[in-house]
Amino acid sequence: AQSVSQHNHHVILSEAASLELGCNYSYGGTVNLFWYVQYPGQHLQLLLKYFSGDPLVKGIKGFEAEFIKSKFSFNLRKPSVQWSDTAEYFCAVTHPGAGSYQLTFGKGTKLSVIP
Amino acid sequence: AAGVIQSPRHLIKEKRETATLKCYPIPRHDTVYWYQQGPGQDPQFLISFYEKMQSDKGSIPDRFSAQQFSDYHSELNMSSLELGDSALYFCASSPLRGPSTDTQYFGPGTRLTVL
Numbered sequence: 001a002q003s004v005s006q007h008n009h010h011v012i013l014s015e016a017a018s019l020e021l022g023c024n025y026s027y028g029g030t031v032n033l034f035w036y037v038q039y040p041g042q043h044l045q046l047l048l049k050y051f052s053g054d055p056l057v058k059g060i061k062g063f064e065a066e067f068i069k070s071k072f073s074f075n076l077r078k079p080s081v082q083w084s085d086t087a088e089y090f091c092a093v094t095h096p097g098a099g100s101y102q103l104t105f106g107k108g109t110k111l112s113v114i115p
Numbered sequence: 116a117a118g119v120i121q122s123p124r125h126l127i128k129e130k131r132e133t134a135t136l137k138c139y140p141i142p143r144h145d146t147v148y149w150y151q152q153g154p155g156q157d158p159q160f161l162i163s164f165y166e167k168m169q170s171d172k173g174s175i176p177d178r179f180s181a182q183q184f185s186d187y188h189s190e191l192n193m194s195s196l197e198l199g200d201s202a203l204y205f206c207a208s209s210p211l212r213g214p215s216t217d218t219q220y221f222g223p224g225t226r227l228t229v230l
Contacts, residue, residue, distance in 0.1 A: 035222075042223070043205060044158070045221070046219075046220065056130050061218065090158070094217055100171065101163070101171065101209070101217045102148065102163060102173060103148070103150070103158070105157040105158050105159075107157050
């Protein structure tokens with residue numbers, strides 16, 4: 001079965017620090033990749049997605065992610081975090097090549113930004 | 116822009132009772148997904164519907180059932196509730212089920228507490 005691994009359970013950064021959250025997936029076929037953010041007490045919001053094309057994708061709020069097929073990775077980055085980025089971040093995949101459109105999520109990374 | 120609507124937002128039930136959760140997708144979205152997120156956990160896929168037919172099934176207990184109606188809204192019916200069913204239940208909808216269009220938009224969730 002497919003799986004998604006997020007390497008960091010909890011990341012603590014000061015404002016203006018750079019962010020990189022790791023994500024690896026196990027499925028070797030065609031995948032669609034997503035990063036969702038969940039602010040405290042709120043629902044999941046789509047940050048960005050990758051289907052095909054340019055492996056560097058830009059999302060909302062200054063986030064970007066790079067798809068590296070050879071490493072089965074889709075890491076999320078932001079050059080300078082703000083206190084308002086404090087949230088939980090979930091990497092997720094679907095497998096349209098296998099006819100599967102359900103999202104498989106990683107365990108999430110909790111980001112705390114200190115003012 | 117219209118979003119996914121879920122009702123109720125909060126629900127408190129006793130053990131062995133039943134509960135019905137409702138989801139109203141974004142207009143013109145024909146696919147609905149249900150996810151369960153336990154405390155401190157990542158969302159787990161339960162079941163999905165495409166054009167009113169069940170399309171995928173995940174880790175949904177036999178005590179739960181769901182359906183999608185002619186207006187595309189969906190209901191998740193939960194019977195013989197157990198303490199372990201306490202969780203946040205998210206519904207997501209997506210337009211046109213396909214490899215390049217499967218982006219899921221999440222509702223605010225229903226927080227179910229079983230006492």
